[in-house]
Amino acid sequence: MQSVEVQISSxxxxxxxxxxxxxxxxxxxxxxxxxxxxxxxEKNFLFDAFTDEKVKDPRFKEQWGKxxxxxxxxxxxxxxxxxxxxxxxxxxxxxxxxxxxxxHGDAADPLTNDEVVQRYMQCVQGILADEDAARSAKxxxxxxxxxxxxxxxxxxxxxxxx
Numbered sequence: 003m004q005s006v007e008v009q010i011s012s013x014x015x016x017x018x019x020x021x022x023x024x025x026x027x028x029x030x031x032x033x034x035x036x037x038x039x040x041x042x043x044e045k046n047f048l049f050d051a052f053t054d055e056k057v058k059d060p061r062f063k064e065q066w067g068k069x070x071x072x073x074x075x076x077x078x079x080x081x082x083x084x085x086x087x088x089x090x091x092x093x094x095x096x097x098x099x100x101x102x103x104x105x106h107g108d109a110a111d112p113l114t115n116d117e118v119v120q121r122y123m124q125c126v127q128g129i130l131a132d133e134d135a136a137r138s139a140k141x142x143x144x145x146x147x148x149x150x151x152x153x154x155x156x157x158x159x160x161x162x163x164x
Contacts, residue, residue: 003068003090005069005070005090005091006041006068006069006090006091007087007089008033008037008070008071008072008088009074009077009087010071010073010077010086011077011078012075012079013079013080018031018032018071020032023057024057025054026052026054026056026057027052029051029052029053029056030052033071034066035051037065037069038051038065038069039052042061042065085103086101087100088100088102118143122139123136130161134157134162137153138157141154141157
């Protein structure tokens with residue numbers, strides 16, 4: 003891959019302000035790092051790619067310089083306003099273009115319950131015991147129907163990492 007160009011609104015640079023992140027927290031707000039994670043097909047993209055270790059990974063750093071954000075004032079000030087075209091140029095001259103109108107997980111393209119549970123389980127891995135994680139996920143999905151939330155609060159307040 004030679005380059006990736008992402009056309010963005012004028013608000014986006016305030017959010018993705020770390021072209022060369024120095025730690026995992028900055029990586030979460032880095033367009034080059036996010037694109038690198040997608041290109042490198044990180045298995046648990048949302049969690050594994052945004053660590054201090056990955057920020058130091060030469061495979062990621064190699065991709066950062068290939069990513070260019072093009073600010074398009076006519077897109078407005080919303081994060082996902084405009085068409086947000088992405089162009090990937092390969093070394094052999096081939097170009098691939100895609101227009102991103104929404105992000106998966108936005109209201110227009112919501113996550114399924116299974117996807118929500120999968121992400122939740124990844125977030126609580128190592129914090130809650132597997133049994134408690136599964137039970138708390140089930141309780142949380144049924145929160146609007148629970149008459150008593152004490153079991154959920156016990157799990158979340160006094161976690162067991164058995």
